[in-house]
Amino acid sequence: MIGGKVTDKTSLHYVHIDEKRCVGCVLCMKACPTKAIRVRGLKVAKIVGTCVDCGECIRVCPHGAVKATTTRDDYKAPAANMVISASPVLYSQFGQDVLPEDIQAALQKTFEYVFDQTYFLDLYNVALEIFIKETSGKEDSSRPLISPVCPVVNRLIAYRFPALLKNLSPILTPRELAARELKRRIEKDDLLKKTDYGVYHITPCSAKMISINNPMFLKTSYLDGAIGINDVFESVKRNLPGPDETSPVSPSNSLAIGWGISGGEIAAMGEGNYMAVSGLPETIRYLEKIEMGLFRDIEYFEFRACLEGCIGGPLTVADRYEAKRTVMNISRMFSHDKRIRYAQAERAYRKGWFFSEKRPQQPEEAGKRSGIIHEIERQEKIAKIMEGLPGKECGFCGSPGCRSFAEDVADGRAMLEECIRMRIR
Numbered sequence: 082m083i084g085g086k087v088t089d090k091t092s093l094h095y096v097h098i099d100e101k102r103c104v105g106c107v108l109c110m111k112a113c114p115t116k117a118i119r120v121r122g123l124k125v126a127k128i129v130g131t132c133v134d135c136g137e138c139i140r141v142c143p144h145g146a147v148k149a150t151t152t153r154d155d156y157k158a159p160a161a162n163m164v165i166s167a168s169p170v171l172y173s174q175f176g177q178d179v180l181p182e183d184i185q186a187a188l189q190k191t192f193e194y195v196f197d198q199t200y201f202l203d204l205y206n207v208a209l210e211i212f213i214k215e216t217s218g219k220e221d222s223s224r225p226l227i228s229p230v231c232p233v234v235n236r237l238i239a240y241r242f243p244a245l246l247k248n249l250s251p252i253l254t255p256r257e258l259a260a261r262e263l264k265r266r267i268e269k270d271d272l273l274k275k276t277d278y279g280v281y282h283i284t285p286c287s288a289k290m291i292s293i294n295n296p297m298f299l300k301t302s303y304l305d306g307a308i309g310i311n312d313v314f315e316s317v318k319r320n321l322p323g324p325d326e327t328s329p330v331s332p333s334n335s336l337a338i339g340w341g342i343s344g345g346e347i348a349a350m351g352e353g354n355y356m357a358v359s360g361l362p363e364t365i366r367y368l369e370k371i372e373m374g375l376f377r378d379i380e381y382f383e384f385r386a387c388l389e390g391c392i393g394g395p396l397t398v399a400d401r402y403e404a405k406r407t408v409m410n411i412s413r414m415f416s417h418d419k420r421i422r423y424a425q426a427e428r429a430y431r432k433g434w435f436f437s438e439k440r441p442q443q444p445e446e447a448g449k450r451s452g453i454i455h456e457i458e459r460q461e462k463i464a465k466i467m468e469g470l471p472g473k474e475c476g477f478c479g480s481p482g483c484r485s486f487a488e489d490v491a492d493g494r495a496m497l498e499e500c501i502r503m504r505i506r
C-alpha cells in the first residue's frame with residue numbers, strides 16, 4: 082500500500098531510497114529525468130533536487146532500493162473498512178482472457194466494498210467536453226488546456242513550468258469525483274460511520290499518494306489512501322473466478338477500459354483538436370514548446386509521464402506492451418456506449434459539481450529559488466563554473482552530468498574539488 086490514512090502530510094516526496102540497500106551503482110542517477118539524484122563518493126544515492134515522484138528510479142534500480150512510501154501489508158488487515166475504487170489500469174494486468182468483471186469479482190472477495198470507476202470516467206469526459214466547448218475562443222481562455230490527471234505532470238509544471246499552471250484544466254479528476262460521490266452515498270445511506278472507513282484508490286502510480294496528501298486542486302483530497310497494483314496483484318489473482326464460474330457483467334465500456342493507455346483520455350471525448358503525449362522526456366519537450374507559445378491551436382493536451390500511459394506506471398506488474406495488447410483486445414469486446422444521463426451531467430456541471438476548489442500554485446520552495454534577480458545571478462555563477470569543467474559528462478563527481486554538477490556547486494551542494502577530472506588535469 083502506498084500511504085494510507087495515517088501518512089505524513091508534510092512529506093513532499095513519496096519515492097524514497099533505502100540507504101541500506103543502495104550500492105551506489107548510479108543507475109537511478111543516470112535515469113532520473115529531472116536530474117534530482119546524486120551519488121557522492123560512489124556511496125549511496127540521495128534525492129536532492131526536484132523530484133516529481135515519476136518512479137523511473139524504482140523501475141531501474143536492480144537492488145530494490147527505491148520504493149514508493151509503503152506500508153505494504155496494511156491493506157490485508159485494515160483498521161478501518163476500505164472502500165475500493167480501482168484504476169482501469171488494473172484491467173490490463175491479468176492478460177486478455179481475464180475480463181473486467183472477473184477482476185471486479187476478485188476484488189469483491191479481497192475487499193469489503195468495491196466500485197467500478199467507469200461511470201466517473203464517463204462523467205469526467207462529458208464535463209471536459211462542455212468546458213472546452215464553452216471556453217474555446219474566449220479572450221481569457223488558456224490554450225492549450227492541459228489534463229490534470231497525471232500527478233507527475235502536474236508537479237513538473239508546478240516546479241519547472243509555473244507559467245503553464247493556468248493551462249491545467251479545472252475539472253476534477255475522475256478518481257476524486259468518484260471518491261466524493263462514494264462518500265456521499267455511503268453517508269446518505271448510513272452504510273458506514275464517517276470515522277470507520279476510508280476510500281482507497283488501487284493505482285499504477287508512485288505519485289498518487291502525493292496528489293492525495295498534498296492535493297493541488299482541492300483543500301483536502303476525498304481519497305484516504307492509495308494501494309499499488311503490485312501490492313494487490315497476488316491476492317486479486319488468487320481470487321479470480323475459475324474457468325467454469327461466471328461473474329456479473331461489468332458496467333464498464335471500451336472507452337473506460339482504454340483510459341490507461343496513452344491517448345485513452347482524449348479518445349473517450351468526442352471529436353476535437355486534442356493531442357496525447359507520453360513519457361517524461363517527451364512531455365518536457367512539449368511543455369517547453371507550449372511555454373514558447375506553440376500549439377495554441379490545440380484545445381487539449383493529454384500528458385502522461387509514463388511511456389505508453391498509466392499502463393506503464395511503476396507500480397504495475399505486467400509489461401507495458403503486453404498490458405496495451407490486453408487493453409486493445411478486451412476493449413473490442415465492449416461497446417463504446419457511455420451509460421450517462423447527459424442532461425443530468427450538464428445540470429451538475431452548471432452547479433459547479435465538476436470544478437476544482439482551488440487553482441494550483443507554484444510550491445513555496447520552488448518559488449523561493451526563482452526570484453528573477455537571484456536566478457540571473459545563479460545562472461551567471463553556473464556559466465562561470467561550467468567554463469572550468471572538462472565537459473566529459475562522466476558522472477564521477479556524483480552528479481548526473483557537468484551542468485548538474487555546476488548547479489550543485491553554485492547551490493552549495495558540492496565542492497569544485499569533487500570533480501576528479503579537474504583534479505588530475
Ligand code: SF4
Pocket residue numbers: 096112113114115116117118128131132133134135136137138139
Ligand atoms: S521519482 Fe523520478 S524524479 Fe524522483 S528521483 Fe526518482 S527518477 Fe528522479
Ligand code: SF4
Pocket residue numbers: 135230231232233234285286287288289385386387390391392393394395
Ligand atoms: S502516467 Fe499515470 S501512472 Fe504514470 S505517473 Fe502519470 S498518472 Fe502516474
